[in-house]
Amino acid sequence: MFQSDGFRALGRQECLPLLALVPVGRIVYTRQALPAVLPINFSLDGDGSVLVRTSPASELVRAIDGVVVAFEADEFDAATRSGWSVVVTGRASVVTDPAEHERLSRTGPSSWMPLTEEVFVRIDSEMVTGRELNGALSMR
Amino acid sequence: MFQSDGFRALGRQECLPLLALVPVGRIVYTRQALPAVLPINFSLDGDGSVLVRTSPASELVRAIDGVVVAFEADEFDAATRSGWSVVVTGRASVVTDPAEHERLSRTGPSSWMPLTEEVFVRIDSEMVTGRELNGALSMR
Numbered sequence: 001m002f003q004s005d006g007f008r009a010l011g012r013q014e015c016l017p018l019l020a021l022v023p024v025g026r027i028v029y030t031r032q033a034l035p036a037v038l039p040i041n042f043s044l045d046g047d048g049s050v051l052v053r054t055s056p057a058s059e060l061v062r063a064i065d066g067v068v069v070a071f072e073a074d075e076f077d078a079a080t081r082s083g084w085s086v087v088v089t090g091r092a093s094v095v096t097d098p099a100e101h102e103r104l105s106r107t108g109p110s111s112w113m114p115l116t117e118e119v120f121v122r123i124d125s126e127m128v129t130g131r132e133l134n135g136a137l138s139m140r
Numbered sequence: 141m142f143q144s145d146g147f148r149a150l151g152r153q154e155c156l157p158l159l160a161l162v163p164v165g166r167i168v169y170t171r172q173a174l175p176a177v178l179p180i181n182f183s184l185d186g187d188g189s190v191l192v193r194t195s196p197a198s199e200l201v202r203a204i205d206g207v208v209v210a211f212e213a214d215e216f217d218a219a220t221r222s223g224w225s226v227v228v229t230g231r232a233s234v235v236t237d238p239a240e241h242e243r244l245s246r247t248g249p250s251s252w253m254p255l256t257e258e259v260f261v262r263i264d265s266e267m268v269t270g271r272e273l274n275g276a277l278s279m280r
Contacts, residue, residue: 006252006253006254007253023216023218024214024216024218024223026166026177026212026214028168028175028176028177029175030170030175034208034210034229035168035169035170035175035208035209035210035229036168036210036227037166037168037177037210037212037227038225039212039214039216039225041216041218041221068174068175069175070174070175070176070177072166072177072179074164074166074179076163076164076179076181078163078164078181081181081252083164085178085179087176087177089174089175112146112221112273112275113146113147113273114146133252133253135252
C-alpha cells in the first residue's frame with residue numbers, strides 16, 4: 001500500500017530479494033550511548049539472516065554481540081527520485097559453533113579488509129521492513 | 141593514517157566535501173528503544189550541518205527533534221572494494237526561526253516526497269568522522 005508520505009511499504013518477501021542486490025549495508029547500533037553506524041559488505045543466509053565477516057577484536061563485535069541492531073541497505077536514483085530501502089532488525093551474535101563457522105568460511109561473505117583472525121556475525125531477521133519510493137509520486 | 145583494520149581515517153575537512161557528492165544519506169536514531177535508520181535526501185549548510193526537509197507530522201521529526209543522532213553517507217565500488225563513508229553525529233533540531241525557514245525554503249534541500257506541510261531539520265556537525273577503504277589493501 002502507499003503510505004501518506006509517498007512511500008510504498010514492502011513486505012518481507014519483497015525485501016529479502018532486494019537485499020541480495022547490493023553488496024554493502026550498514027549496521028546501526030549504539031556506541032557509548034550514542035547512535036553509531038558502520039557500512040560493511042554482507043551476504044544473506046538461507047533463512048534471511050544477515051552475515052558479515054569481521055575481526056574478533058573489532059570494536060564492532062564488542063559493541064553488538066548479543067545486542068539487537070538494525071541493518072539497512074538501499075538503492076536510490078537521484079535522477080528519477082526513486083529507489084528502495086530495507087531494514088532488518090534483530091539480535092546480532094558471533095557464530096561460535098565450529099561447524100557453522102566452517103560452513104560460512106566456504107559459503108559466507110568475504111571481507112573487503114585483510115583479516116588476520118576472523119569471525120562471522122549473524123543478524124537475525126526478526127523484523128524486516130522496507131519502503132519503495134516511486135519517482136512519479138514526487139515531481140516537486 | 142591507516143588503521144589496523146585497513147581503513148584510512150578521514151579528517152573533518154576531507155569528510156564534508158565527500159558528503160556533498162551524494163544526494164542521499166541515512167539518519168540513525170532510536171525508536172521505541174530500538175535502533176532505527178531512515179534514508180533521506182539532504183544538503184549541507186554553510187557551517188557543515190546536515191539539512192533535510194520533511195513533514196512536521198512525520199514519525200522522524202517526533203523521534204529526533206532535540207536528540208543527538210548520527211547521519212551517514214557513503215559510496216562504495218564492489219569491483220575494486222574501495223570507497224568512503226562519513227558519519228556526522230550531533231543534535232537534530234527543527235528549524236523554528238521564520239527567517240531561517242524562509243532562507244532554507246530557497247536554498248535548502250527539496251523533498252523527494254510530496255509534502256503538504258514542511259519543516260527543515262538541522263543536524264549539527266558536532267562530530268564528523270570518516271573512513272576511506274582502498275581496494276589495494278584488501279585483495280582477498
